[in-house]
Amino acid sequence: MRDSLDRLEQTIKDRRTADPGSSYVAKLTARGRAKIAQKVGEEAVELVIAAIADDKAEAVKEGADLLFHLTVLLADMGLSLDDIRAELDRREGVSGLAEKASRPKE
Numbered sequence: 001m002r003d004s005l006d007r008l009e010q011t012i013k014d015r016r017t018a019d020p021g022s023s024y025v026a027k028l029t030a031r032g033r034a035k036i037a038q039k040v041g042e043e044a045v046e047l048v049i050a051a052i053a054d055d056k057a058e059a060v061k062e063g064a065d066l067l068f069h070l071t072v073l074l075a076d077m078g079l080s081l082d083d084i085r086a087e088l089d090r091r092e093g094v095s096g097l098a099e100k101a102s103r104p105k106e
């Protein structure tokens, strides 16, 4: 099932080559990877500030900004949210193995 992040990712892929005058994704993409990466860093810092202030409403907005800009960065690198999912799935497997290995033998 496709969720809002999947739909956003598809929109970002579609908009990368749109008119920078009418699309933020196209405008940011045209400014280059370093600029996209800088935006990811800025949004992460804004999320950190909201979290430290325990401002939940602001944290939700900044979290959305961070995920949006991260998805733009992944697209620019030819990566996708599925690559992140695969890494998380891999870690889940590894973590399960580590847990089993640490159990005392019966």
Ligand SMILES: N=c1c2ncn([C@@H]3O[C@H](COP(=O)(O)OP(=O)(O)OP(=O)(O)O)[C@@H](O)[C@H]3O)c2ncn1[C@@H]1O[C@H](COP(=O)(O)O)[C@@H](O)[C@H]1O
Pocket: 008, 011, 012, 015, 022, 023, 024, 025, 026, 064, 065, 068
């Ligand atoms: N989720 C977002 C989204 N979140 C934030 N932003 C934009 O991100 C920008 C961040 O503002 P900032 O002041 O931090 O950045 P800035 O004004 O560009 O200034 P600089 O720091 O870059 O110099 C704003 O212009 C927001 O509108 C977004 N722009 C687009 N989307 C999604 O992307 C889709 C495609 O958008 P377009 O490419 O514009 O069609 C939209 O339908 C939305 O779903």
